[in-house]
Amino acid sequence: MVHSLSKAELSELKTSLAGIVGDRVTDGLSVRQHHAHDEGYHAACAPDLVATPRNTGEVAQIVSACAAADCAIVPWGAGTSLEGNALAVNGGVCIDLSQMTEILSMRPEDFRVTVQAGVRRIQLNTGLRSTGLFFPIDPGADATLGGMAATRASGTNAVRYGTMRDNVLGCTVVLADGRIVRTARSAPKSAAGYDLTALLVGSEGTLGIITEVTLRIYPVPDHTIAVVCVFDEVGDAVKASMATIQYGLDVARIEFLDAPMMGAINRFERAAYPEAPTLFLEFHGMESQVKEQFALFEDICAAHRGRIAASASSPEERSALWRARHNALYATRALVPNRRVLITDVCVPVSRLADCLLKAREYLDGSSLRSTIAGHVGDGNFHAFILVDPERPQDVEEAEALHHRMARLAISMDGTCTGEHGVGMGKRDLLREELADAVPVMAAVKAALDPRNIMNPGKILP
Amino acid sequence: MVHSLSKAELSELKTSLAGIVGDRVTDGLSVRQHHAHDEGYHAACAPDLVATPRNTGEVAQIVSACAAADCAIVPWGAGTSLEGNALAVNGGVCIDLSQMTEILSMRPEDFRVTVQAGVRRIQLNTGLRSTGLFFPIDPGADATLGGMAATRASGTNAVRYGTMRDNVLGCTVVLADGRIVRTARSAPKSAAGYDLTALLVGSEGTLGIITEVTLRIYPVPDHTIAVVCVFDEVGDAVKASMATIQYGLDVARIEFLDAPMMGAINRFERAAYPEAPTLFLEFHGMESQVKEQFALFEDICAAHRGRIAASASSPEERSALWRARHNALYATRALVPNRRVLITDVCVPVSRLADCLLKAREYLDGSSLRSTIAGHVGDGNFHAFILVDPERPQDVEEAEALHHRMARLAISMDGTCTGEHGVGMGKRDLLREELADAVPVMAAVKAALDPRNIMNPGKILP
Numbered sequence: 001m002v003h004s005l006s007k008a009e010l011s012e013l014k015t016s017l018a019g020i021v022g023d024r025v026t027d028g029l030s031v032r033q034h035h036a037h038d039e040g041y042h043a044a045c046a047p048d049l050v051a052t053p054r055n056t057g058e059v060a061q062i063v064s065a066c067a068a069a070d071c072a073i074v075p076w077g078a079g080t081s082l083e084g085n086a087l088a089v090n091g092g093v094c095i096d097l098s099q100m101t102e103i104l105s106m107r108p109e110d111f112r113v114t115v116q117a118g119v120r121r122i123q124l125n126t127g128l129r130s131t132g133l134f135f136p137i138d139p140g141a142d143a144t145l146g147g148m149a150a151t152r153a154s155g156t157n158a159v160r161y162g163t164m165r166d167n168v169l170g171c172t173v174v175l176a177d178g179r180i181v182r183t184a185r186s187a188p189k190s191a192a193g194y195d196l197t198a199l200l201v202g203s204e205g206t207l208g209i210i211t212e213v214t215l216r217i218y219p220v221p222d223h224t225i226a227v228v229c230v231f232d233e234v235g236d237a238v239k240a241s242m243a244t245i246q247y248g249l250d251v252a253r254i255e256f257l258d259a260p261m262m263g264a265i266n267r268f269e270r271a272a273y274p275e276a277p278t279l280f281l282e283f284h285g286m287e288s289q290v291k292e293q294f295a296l297f298e299d300i301c302a303a304h305r306g307r308i309a310a311s312a313s314s315p316e317e318r319s320a321l322w323r324a325r326h327n328a329l330y331a332t333r334a335l336v337p338n339r340r341v342l343i344t345d346v347c348v349p350v351s352r353l354a355d356c357l358l359k360a361r362e363y364l365d366g367s368s369l370r371s372t373i374a375g376h377v378g379d380g381n382f383h384a385f386i387l388v389d390p391e392r393p394q395d396v397e398e399a400e401a402l403h404h405r406m407a408r409l410a411i412s413m414d415g416t417c418t419g420e421h422g423v424g425m426g427k428r429d430l431l432r433e434e435l436a437d438a439v440p441v442m443a444a445v446k447a448a449l450d451p452r453n454i455m456n457p458g459k460i461l462p
Numbered sequence: 463m464v465h466s467l468s469k470a471e472l473s474e475l476k477t478s479l480a481g482i483v484g485d486r487v488t489d490g491l492s493v494r495q496h497h498a499h500d501e502g503y504h505a506a507c508a509p510d511l512v513a514t515p516r517n518t519g520e521v522a523q524i525v526s527a528c529a530a531a532d533c534a535i536v537p538w539g540a541g542t543s544l545e546g547n548a549l550a551v552n553g554g555v556c557i558d559l560s561q562m563t564e565i566l567s568m569r570p571e572d573f574r575v576t577v578q579a580g581v582r583r584i585q586l587n588t589g590l591r592s593t594g595l596f597f598p599i600d601p602g603a604d605a606t607l608g609g610m611a612a613t614r615a616s617g618t619n620a621v622r623y624g625t626m627r628d629n630v631l632g633c634t635v636v637l638a639d640g641r642i643v644r645t646a647r648s649a650p651k652s653a654a655g656y657d658l659t660a661l662l663v664g665s666e667g668t669l670g671i672i673t674e675v676t677l678r679i680y681p682v683p684d685h686t687i688a689v690v691c692v693f694d695e696v697g698d699a700v701k702a703s704m705a706t707i708q709y710g711l712d713v714a715r716i717e718f719l720d721a722p723m724m725g726a727i728n729r730f731e732r733a734a735y736p737e738a739p740t741l742f743l744e745f746h747g748m749e750s751q752v753k754e755q756f757a758l759f760e761d762i763c764a765a766h767r768g769r770i771a772a773s774a775s776s777p778e779e780r781s782a783l784w785r786a787r788h789n790a791l792y793a794t795r796a797l798v799p800n801r802r803v804l805i806t807d808v809c810v811p812v813s814r815l816a817d818c819l820l821k822a823r824e825y826l827d828g829s830s831l832r833s834t835i836a837g838h839v840g841d842g843n844f845h846a847f848i849l850v851d852p853e854r855p856q857d858v859e860e861a862e863a864l865h866h867r868m869a870r871l872a873i874s875m876d877g878t879c880t881g882e883h884g885v886g887m888g889k890r891d892l893l894r895e896e897l898a899d900a901v902p903v904m905a906a907v908k909a910a911l912d913p914r915n916i917m918n919p920g921k922i923l924p
Contacts, residue, residue, distance in 0.1 A: 109708055109813040152653040163651050165660070166628060181899040187809040188841045189625050190878040191614040191664055193885055193893050193922050194904045198627070198660030202653055219710035246571055248681035289751045347649040351571040379650045416652040423655055431655050437643040441911065442656045448910035449903065460655050 002072050002454045004091055010048050013069045013093070017051050020061040024052040024099075035076055035086075035094045039141070039329070041342040041388060041396065042084035042425060047074060047094035054099055055116070056172055056180055056211040063209065064178030066093050072457050075205040077147030078120060080139075082343050083424025085151055085204050089458040095209060097146055103127050104212060112169060112186065114214045117146025124215075133217040136161040136252075139420065140326050146210045151422040152202030156325065159245070159378030160252040160284065161218065163420065168201050172212035176450040186214070199445070204422050205456035207449045221284035224252075225294050226318040228310040229279045229301050234258060234361060237277040238354040240304035241377040244281075245350050247300065249293055253282040254378040255325050258361070261332065261372035261385070265324045268331035273324070274309060279377075280325050282318070328374045332385040335370060339387040342399040346410035347381035347419030356413055357382055360406050367402055369395060381419035404430065423460045431460065464534050464916045466553055472510050475531045475555070479513050482523040486514040486561075497538055497548075497556045501603070501791070503804040503850060503858065504546035504887060509536060509556035516561055517578070518634055518642055518673040525671065526640030528555050534919050537667040539609030540582060542601075544805050545886025547613055547666050551920040557671060559608055565589045566674060574631060574648065576676045579608025586677075595679040598623040598714075601882065602788050608672045613884040614664030618787065621707070621840030622714040622746065623680065625882065630663050634674035638912040648676070661907070666884050667918035669911045683746035686714075687756050688780040690772040691741045691763050696720060696823060699739040700816040702766035703839040706743075707812050709762065711755055714746040716840040717787050720823070723794065723834035723847070727786045730793035735786070736771060741839075742787050744780070790836045794847040797832060801849040804861040808872035809843035809881030818875055819844055822868050829864055831857060843881035866892065885922045894924065 005013065010027065017025040026032075027049050036046035053059045066073045072092025079086065088094055100116035101123065107113065108131040115124060122142045124135050139148060139155035147153075149171060154163035161167065170184035183196040200210060231237040241254050256279055257265070263275045281297065283290045294311075301308065312318045333341050348356045357373070364371045364384055375382025386402060388395040407417035407430045417423075417430035432439050443461050446453075467475065472489070479487040488494075489511050498508035515521045528535045534554025541548065550556055562578035563585065569575065570593040577586060584604050586597050601610060601617035609615075611633060616625035623629065632646035645658040662672060693699040703716050718741055719727070725737045743759065745752045756773075763770065774780045795803050810818045819835070826833045826846055837844025848864060850857040869879035869892045879885075879892035894901050905923050908915075 107811070107813065110811040112811075152657070154651055154653075158651060162628075165651075165657065166624075175903070179899065181903055182897070183900055185873070185878055185896060186811045186876040187843075187872075187878040187881060188812060189616055189620060189627075189809060189843065189881055191616075191807075191880045191882050191884045192878045192889075192896055193664070193901070194669075194907060195614070195627065195660045195664055196900055196903055198657045199907075202655070202657055207656075286751070286754060288754060289748070292748060292750060345653075347651060349569070349572040349574075349648045350650065351569065381649075381651065410649075411647070414648040416647055416649040416654045418653045419649060419651055420653050422653045427654075434647060434654055435644070437641065438645055438658055439655070441637070441643055441658055444910045445656060445661075445907055448906045 002070050002452055002457055005048065005069065005071055009069060013065065013071060014049055016065045017049065017062060020065065021051055021053055021058055026050055035096065038079050038081045038084060038086060040082040040084055041340045042087060045087050045089050047088035048091045050094045050096055052096045052099050056174065059095060059174045059209055059211050060178045060180050062093070062095055063174050063176070067177055067454060070452065070454065072454055074456050075150065075209045077118065077144030078142065080141035080143045081147065081151060081424065082421045083426050085422050085424040085459060087425065089425055097144065100211065106131060108133050110186065111217050112214055113217050114212060115145055117211050117213060118144050120144050128217060132220055134220050135215055135217050137164060137167055145213050145215065149201050149210050149213050150204050152420070154420045156253040156255055156376060158376060159254055164201055165198060167216045168197060168213055169216055170197050170214040171200055171210045173200050173208040173210050175208045176455050202422065204424065204459050206446060206460050207455060223285060223287040223290045224313065224318060225283050225290050226312045226321050227281045227294065227308060228321065229281065229306045230274045230309045231277045231304065231306045234277045235354055235358060236304045236306060237279055238357050238377060240300055240306055241279055242350055242353055243300045244297060245378050247296070249296055250285065251281055251378060252284040253280065255280040256375045256377040256382065257325065257328065258373040261328060261374050264331040264335050264372055265327060268327055268334050269324055271324060280321065329385060332372045332387065336387055340390045342386045342388055342403060344384045344403050344406045345418045345421040346406050346415060347379060348410050348413045348415030350380045352413040352415065353377060353380050356410060359409055360384060363402055363405055367398060369399055379419065380415065408433065425458055428460065428462055432462065464532050464914055464919055467510065467531065467533055471531060475527065475533060476511055478527045479511065479524060482527065483513055483515055483520055488512055497558065500541050500543045500546060500548060502544040502546055503802045504549060507549050507551050509550035510553045512556045512558055514558045514561050518636065521557060521636045521671055521673050522640045522642050524555070524557055525636050525638070529639055529916060532914065532916065534916055536918050537612065537671045539580065539606030540604065542603035542605045543609065543613060543886065544883045545888050547884050547886040547921060549887065551887055560606065562673065568593065570595050572648065573679050574676055575679050576674060577607055579673050579675060580606050582606050590679060594682055596682050597677055597679050599626060599629055607675050607677065611663050611672050611675050612666050616882040618715040618717055618838060620838060621716055622712070626663055627660060629678045630659060630675055631678055632659050632676040633662055633672045635662055635670040635672050637670045638917050664884065666886065666921050668908060668922050669917060685747060685749040685752045686775065686780060687745050687752050688774045688783050689743045689756065689770060690783065691743065691768045692736045692771045693739045693766065693768045696739045697816055697820060698766045698768060699741055700819050700839060702762055702768055703741055704812055704815055705762045706759060707840055711758055712747065713743055713840060715742065715744040717742040718837045718839040718844065719787065719790065720835040723790060723836050726793040726797050726834055727789060730789055730796050731786055733786060742783065791847060794834045794849065798849055802852045804848045804850055804865060806846045806865050806868045807880045807883040808868050808877060809841060810872050810875045810877030812842045814875040814877065815839060815842050818872060821871055822846060825864055825867055829860060831861055841881065842877065870895065887920055890922065890924055893922065
């Protein structure tokens, strides 16, 4: 069974890892501390060693060495996760995949690309630029694609292009015993046995370490319009987004930001958006189609007492516009110095979204903590960003209570406690509330593939 | 361990099943024979008992009783599978889900519907008619939705709407010990633990019996155009289909039928299509968009020396047109009396499709058996329909050799031996060739969830 290693055992393991990756293994404090926290609110926990492989073969050798030493293994990408998904709760070896940055093959004629796990979203899209194709999944942070696969990330754009579930076509994974497995071949579809790709996507490193990912890529749309639409009431904004989805409009992104969030963004960006409930939208397609969809949206917007505050077609203007949305976390964090942000992540059926979001706002209004809300409302998914002073335990406690209350609200509406951030360390109890009969099945799969529980222990399962 | 039951044991089991489903359990020969063969070429194998539950609770009780008796369990839907996926190779109890035909809930505002596993595709779409929504996955046969989920079916339309992998949002499943598990809640997306839905979809009843399925449904497109396009050469037709996909045209279906298939269809339907390589296509969307896409396709068609032979917009004309494609299997079977049809099912990257299909045609031309070809070429997936005289073992042997040769060809092109029919009993060896390192992982998952191997034994895994 996995256990905390003694000093002597660690030193021995370090020597054997050095035999694999040379000087790319360390027990230096600063490197360990760099890998001790993600962008969430969880307390820091540092790994004992950090190893930085450059290819799948090295990962497999590291895992074998750790398995031989009964040492816990925690994979690391860009450190942008929010639920402690990549924190070494019991120490062990952090396998930092951030130097695995090779784009292994681009097959634009088949709309697919294969990358090493450490390639980041922006690097990939830069690499794809000459092909006229792009990878649409955009969680905001410039995460690694391996990390995005492991947490089943999504973000803006999912309403049109799906999540990592829909866009990872296959992966190479290192299992708990060091075996290397390729989960699928390159056919556009397959009925060849169990869907191991889908099993690995969202498993947060608890079943294996994803070292290479094959992704679906898409033609850059001929024409894109981004729109900002402002409302007086939260309910109107949310209902306009629900109508947009329910009327079947082909929208690529539809994001809600509440008035406090717009205020935070104005401060952070030195911008002057109306500080009111706001929708950011984007339509992709051929020009005629985009214009037709935009006209339909204008009707929906007017019917819900909204007004178009800005629209943009050129890439530069659109980037400026979306930068506001992308900076939501940093803008909220900057509202008060030295705060951490706890971000909730509920997702409910679109038909329940207004009920859920208004109720969540009530919960937040009854709290002493400052907060903002933003959400991928086309998917029924939204986040409250709650500011906590990490030095005040009562803040953390209050924020966690809000977090759990909102998650239970979503579950009561047949939704989920996590739309896209994953379970990590913080939501294991909530997962059991959400999928009571399914959790033992997950545990059986985990026990089958990682009988000694060395792969990212303390995550997802009790 | 699962074993063949003695007469006394069977009689005892029948009595206990009668305690659950009353007279809906039988060992009558005609019912057993009805469940002894699907629409494929495999030799008949009858179950010992057939039980016909009406709800998930009854399925769970049947499974518990079978587990207590160490008796194999084989789920049955409409009997339209092609790889012996639902045949009782070692006898045991066939659980016939065809009377579980209730549409449990329709939530058009969330684009989802939940049905019992025995609901068939056409029944579902009839039930949805008043909502303006439809379920697009169409494997040709009027299969049950439980069976389609269990085999990860697709068919025409997958090029736009995806396969069952993309359209099953959750399911209720009975596991090997009789436990009932719901795999997901109703949020449009989720990062809540392992994706058990995806693990079950395509598991062919070997991990559990899917008793209820929640499906994504879509707005009926405002406008639809179906087109028939004829070519002189197979290569031109296939390359036109590849160009259609690679230029990013938003085509909903794109089907290839070769000249022998068009001849078979003409005979079967008393139609007068040109007996030449043919593409059937369909575009869905708003009128302007559909017309724009169709115009682009006309250019591609002309560039590949094709000509538009027919087009249709009204539902009646389109149905007449697609009936030809849907009857491909029956039309081929009718070419010679008393023949069975072995259908291959390879799928390759679209960029390899012309190479693969032309090579496959060469293999077929070198054989003494008659054959036709049809395929979902937008997905890189095609089928050869090979006529065999079931009385002549050398026919079956030759067809199987062709089948394996084509599958190996696809695997050599980084494709799959099964795009949509599943592994069943016939492709277990091919699966090992295709995904050598993944098969032991599948076996470990299987052993974890069905340690006594009572769930549809003899399928998928060695």
